[in-house]
Each structure stands twice: as C-alpha cells, then as structure tokens.
Amino acid sequence: MRLHARWAMLAVVPLLVAVLLASGCPKQEPPTTEPPQAGGPVAKQPPAEAKYKVVISTRPGQWNLDERVRGYKETIEKDYPEIGIVQVIDDETKYEVGQKQSSAMLAKFPDLAGFAGVNAASGPGIAAAVKAAGQSGKIVVVAMDGDTPILNLIKEGTINASVAQRQYFMTYVGVKYLYGLKHGYFRKPGDTSNPDLPEIPQEIDTGTVEVNKGNVEDFYTPSQGAKEQLASDHPDWVSLLSDRKQGEAEPNELYVCIGISTGVEYWNATKAGLEDVGKELGVKCKFEGPLEHRPDEQANILDQAIARKPAGILIAPGNPETLKLYINKAIDAGLNVICFDTDAPDSKRLAYYGTSNYEAGVMGAHILARELRVKSEQAPAAK
C-alpha cells in the first residue's frame, strides 16, 4: 500500500500540475470590462516619486468589484497623475482579512497616503488597521457602501467618505417594472407582440451618493436615506403605475427577490425597498438567498422559486456563469426575471437595475483625490 501510494503520488502530481498549466496556456485575455491583473500588483507600477501612494482593497475576480477597481484606476491614470496606486490587495470581503492585508501595506509603505475600499467590508478592515497603526485621521480612507460600521467610522473620522449604493431604489423600481409586465402596462425588451405598450428599460443606473461627515446622520435609516430622497431624486419612479387599476393584484401575488451573502447589513436597504413597494402595490415581496457567498446554493434557491411560479423574480447573481442556466430556465418557464445589484449579461434576463460599478469607482477616485489634497493642505498648517 505504501509503495502504491508513493507511485500514485508520483504519477498524479505532475499530471495535475501539467493539466492546470496546459489548460491556462496560452493565457486567456480577460474580458474588456475587467481590469487586467485586478488582484495583484498593478500592471503599470506608479513612479516611485508619486506624491500620493494609495492602496486599493477589493475581492479580485468578482465582476462588480473589478469594475469599480477599473473605475478607480482609469480615473486616477487620466486625471490625477500625482496619485500612484502602489498595490491592490485581496480582503476576501472580510473585515479581519482586510485588516491584516492593510496592516501589511502600512508596514510595506511607510509613506502611504491613502486607501480605497471597493466593497462593504473593505472600509472597516482598512480602518481597523489604520487605527491600530495610530494613523487615524492621518491617512485618507475612502470606503464603499453605507453599512452602520462605516457610518460610525465616518463620524469618528477614521474613514473620510464612502460611496454608497442605492439598494432601496433597485428593488423599488425593479418590482414596479415586474408588476407592470405582469399586468400589461409594459412589454418585455424586444417583444413585438404588443407594440403599443412601452418597453421596460433594459438598464437603470440606480446611482451612488457620497457619505461624509456632513450628511452621515441621514444614512442611519433602514433605507439608508433613499426612501426620504425617492420623491426628489426620482419622481418618475414614484408616479410609475400610479394609473393602475385598484384591486387588480391577485391574492397572494408574489415577487421573489434573491440575494447572496444575505447575512450582511448591506441587504437591509434592499428589504426596505421591497417592503415599501409591496405595500404600495398591494403585493407580497419576499427576500431570500444563502447566508454565505454560495452561488450554487443560490441557484438551488432560484430553482425552488421557479417552482412557486411567482409573478416576478429579482436576482443578484453571486456568479453570473453559475446562475445563467437557472435564469434562462425561469425565462423559458414564462417568468419575468430582472437582475439587480449584480448582473448576468449573458443570460436571458430581461434587464439590469443597479449601480454602474465603473461609475462608482470613478466617483471614489474623485473623492480620494479631493481628500488627499485637503489632507495635504492641512498638514503644513498643522506644522
């Protein structure tokens, strides 16, 4: 047995390595929407004399985050030559990993000027490292999203600002268009059977907003301030379906919303949007999804949702490739599916309503540059 085991190892290890190497050779060109080498050191090393050295914290390989990183990189390269991105770190979307990685960066680059985090866990991870190094308020930190820990860190001054998404808007407008499809107020994109009806929009950028010390208090609500701004920001969405017939919704008319990693606070605003739109339209809206980042489990949940034949499905695919087949299955079964928050563009989904992730990165880059300049101006004054 011992001899056999050794022979087996000797034979299979090179085979395994050969297969992995051969299959990746020649190296695939990444899709044009994704940044090259999102996870490792940046492709173009910044000049050593860059005035402001910054680090980006992300989870490489996740499509929406890669888009945000691309927004940061391209904006900085184009508009802010004084900023150099010295490294992109993988925080695995976990506070504790982000803290360790950020601490390593602080040790590696003693003259680091700032951090940019592109997922909800990045900011608190970076902030913990910055505080532990006694650099709170001295290093610029720009975070992503408006979860309570981020808001608290903005209030105390460790995080300068955050780019908050509008999850409330995604589900609010998403269910409205699904309802409109169900009750014949709209038609599907490309559907020519009823040309008199307007098509639902194939894409809606639900936008982002900067959170800073000046407006942070507005975000301590379930909708993260979006509900209060709905009428002023999007009066067209409020008036959407206002001419619908009262009582036309079927009893138990159900709209299913499927998220992923649902244990995080991020989805609270999503649920708030669902609750409000459900009350407004007189329908049931249910939020489901695996607690962890398990796209295969999310596919099972979608498959089970299809069995319930809901009036419409909103889904934030954890992995577009994994979910594609089941989104297509739902569409083939005659159900209406809209992606929100994250997209599966290669599937048959009807539309995508969510943040333009690239634009979120662009916004973050502008905030980062502004804060670095402010900090730079304050430093001589302090001396």
Added chain:
Amino acid sequence: MGEGSPQRREPVEQGSARIALANVARLREVVTFLIVAAVIVFFHFRTLPAHPGDPTPSVFLSGSNIRALLVGITTEAILVVGMAIVIVGGGFDISVGAVLALAGLVTVQTLKLGVPLPIGLLAGLATGALCGLINGTLVARLGMSPLIATLGMMMAARGLVTVHVHNYGATSSTDLPASYLALGQATVAGTQGFWIVVIAFAVVLVGDVLLRNLRWLRQAYYIGGNERAAALSGINVPRVRAVTFVICGVTAALAGIMNSARFGTATYEAGMGVELFVIAECVIGGASLVGGQGTILGAFLGVVLVNCVKNGLTQVGVPPDWQYVIVGGALIVFVTADIILARRRRG
C-alpha cells in the same frame, strides 16, 4: 460509537455485534425517515393550495418543487457517501468542498484540451483520489489530526482554484463539450439535470450496500469503535483509514464533476462552505463524530431532512437568517437525543 455499544466488542463477536449494529442503525434510520415524513406533511399543509392547474395539492409537493429539490440535493447526497465512511472510521474531512472545486476545475480544463469525455472525468476523479490519498496518508500514516490534515488540504485546494480562476478567468459553458454539459443539464422526464439525480441516487445506493456488506470496508466500524482492539484483531488500521479518505476524495471529485456539468462552469466559489452542512447531515442521520456509528442511508436521510426543512421554510416565507437557526437547533436536538438514548441503553 459510545462506550458499551455493540461495536465496542471484539471482532471475534462480529456476528452478534453486526446484528445489534444493524438493529440500532435501522431504528435510527426509521426515526429519521419518520421525521422526514412529518416535515413533508407539515410543509404540504402549510403551502396549500398549489397553483391553479397544478395536479398536486400543495406548492411543496408540486412536481416542479420536488424536481428542484431532487436536483438541489445531488451535490450533498454524493458528498455524504464519502463523508459517512470517513466518520464511521473515526475521522472527518473538511476539505470536501475545496476538493469538489478543484476536481471540477481539473475536469473542465482537461476537457478544454479536447480529450475524450472519459479521460476528462478520470482526470477529475484522479484529482479527488490524490487529495484523499494525501489526507489519508497524513492522518493514518503520520498520525496527524483529521482536522489539521484536511484543513490544510482545504486551503491548498481552494487556493489552487482561486489562483487559476483569478489568472485565467472562469470557464464558460461555451468552452465545454456538449456531452459533458448534457450530463448535468439534459432534461429527461421534465427534470433538468436528470442524470445527476440518477448518478447521485446510484452512488448512495451502491455506497450503502458496500458499507454494509463489503468486509474490508465494514472494518471501518471496528476502527471507529475501538481502534486499538481493531489493530489487535489483525485489521490493518492505517490502510483501511487511508482508504476511507481516498473514497471521500473520490466522491468529492464526483460531486465536483456533477456540479461543474450542471452549471457549465468551474468557479472558485463551488462547494464553498458545504463541508459543514455535509458533516451536520451525517450526524443528523445517525453518525457519531467519535466514530464507529452511522450509515450512508442515514446520512442521505439527513441530507433530505435538512434540504426539505430549508426548502419548506423558504416556501412559507421564513427569512434565511432564521433557517440557519432552525437547522442548527435541529442538529443540537438530534445529537442531544442520541446521547440521552445511548446512556439509557447502557443503563
């Protein structure tokens, strides 16, 4: 297996021990089966009525929901076969989710080279066997704790997949041969993924029969029950224990192959976190983490129970957070009941 239970006796009493073992195991399986039936009846009544035009009376028992459930449990059903065998032998393997991802990746990348389907499948299975062999060697030959050995394997395998996917991207279904995708996606009898359901059930059936009847595999019960006594009676403990890990690796690889065929892609998230559910399902189905106790049928019933509960709770609108509380609570209740019953049996 607890103190004084049938498997603790020396192998010279194999006949009577086996009968007692079978009685206890059968009783436990019957209990689990009855709970599964009760759960089904409960959710059937809670999800009345079904959709208009559906011949079945409730949403829970609708054909489409049952098909979704069957396809949804395939990965865990295959994984519990290997896991139950390892647990019976006194170990456990937390690397199954990562090995699943690695084997799926090796399979699809091998198939992308243009090799025939059987070669691609063999490459995936060989990957799982190798991972299992390494785990088994570390545990059985070097005496390493199963937790440490399989934790290391979990991190190494997941790391390999992550490195590959980050550098070369996820594999798209357009890159894969149609015969492979048909394995996981073909619709037969109205069920998309029919063949993976058939394969999963076949693996459970064959595994259960072999664990009950194959002499050298049954030795895992004696090793798990009392390793020293098993060694004294002439059982080659390191070899049998290593083989249990190899079987576990192969079943994880098979689950990975089925998973990547089903979704048409090999991603770094595949099987992430599934290992804890699989271990919990084995325990719910009657296996003991101390070893020497459990059956594959029981573990499979554990899979069915957990997934019926999760599915039913979703159907009746219980938020995902509470579903975990309920599944975790059920696990504690089952194990507590097991301990109390075992103490009563011992008097």
